[in-house]
Amino acid sequence: MQLTGKITPDSLMSLEAYSKWRKAHKAEVMAHRQLRSVHLGEHINLQFESETTIRYQIQEMLRVEKIFEEEGIAQEIEAYAPLVPDGSNWKATMMLAYTDINERQRELARLIGVEDRLFVEVEGHDRVYAIADEDMDRENDEKTSAVHFVRFELTPEMCASVKAGAGVKLGCDHTHYPAHTQVAPETLASLAGDLR
Incomplete structure (x- = not known):
């Protein structure tokens, strides 16, 4: 999963490529997510997002829903990309x-x-x-x-x-x-x- 600073359809992996990548790298992404998780009291958890976590989320949605058409990919990016921090x-x-x-x-x-x-x-x-x-x-x-x-x-x-x-x-x-x-x-x- 290559970080590019902006999530675009061209920067995402195909379903086939992601399936192979996922087998080798899922543990790394889970460790990254865990590192960025902060518990506040007993009942609140904040998962601080990053390009890595959001890219993974989008790729997972595409995989689970078997989305490979341009419109569906664009909808997933539109839904999740705003959660990537933008420097400030x-x-x-x-x-x-x-x-x-x-x-x-x-x-x-x-x-x-x-x-x-x-x-x-x-x-x-x-x-x-x-x-x-x-x-x-x-x-x-x-x-x-x-x-x-x-x-x-x-x-x-x-x-x-x-x-x-x-x-x-x-x-x-x-x-x-x-x-x-x-x-x-x-x-x-x-x-x-x-x-x-």
């Missing part, structure tokens, strides 16, 4: 996970707006709150969704600080889900690679 931000898939269905229903009702209360705080800088669900609204008056797509937009100074080794805290200040965690150094090193 981090983009993540946020998942709320509860094993008990009753607890899940209750908490999704209590956590309306949680996606807007997520933040990153680069050492020495102000908090940056998530910009959530730019593609569509994922909550209603009764509950929030278990999955949200969030973007953290960083200033050039924040990007420089991260690249210079500043620590980063991930947090949430929602009334019903106060939590924060320091982003692990190895995860932060991967995330720093997303910034120009």
Whole structure:
């Protein structure tokens, strides 16, 4: 899987080529995904996306759905490519996970707006709150969704600080889900690679 900086139909592998590549490289991609996964408290997980994770997601969708026509490929790229960070931000898939269905229903009702209360705080800088669900609204008056797509937009100074080794805290200040965690150094090193 070659990273090109922009996902285009020409930069994707054919289904046959991807099938061969996948057998040899799936473990590497899973390790990359795991490295970029940050747990916030007991029930929130943020999967920070990259060109690698999104390219893999698109190739997997094409493989599973057996999509090989131009229109279908274009639709998958259109759906997922906006989740690739573009040099001044981090983009993540946020998942709320509860094993008990009753607890899940209750908490999704209590956590309306949680996606807007997520933040990153680069050492020495102000908090940056998530910009959530730019593609569509994922909550209603009764509950929030278990999955949200969030973007953290960083200033050039924040990007420089991260690249210079500043620590980063991930947090949430929602009334019903106060939590924060320091982003692990190895995860932060991967995330720093997303910034120009």
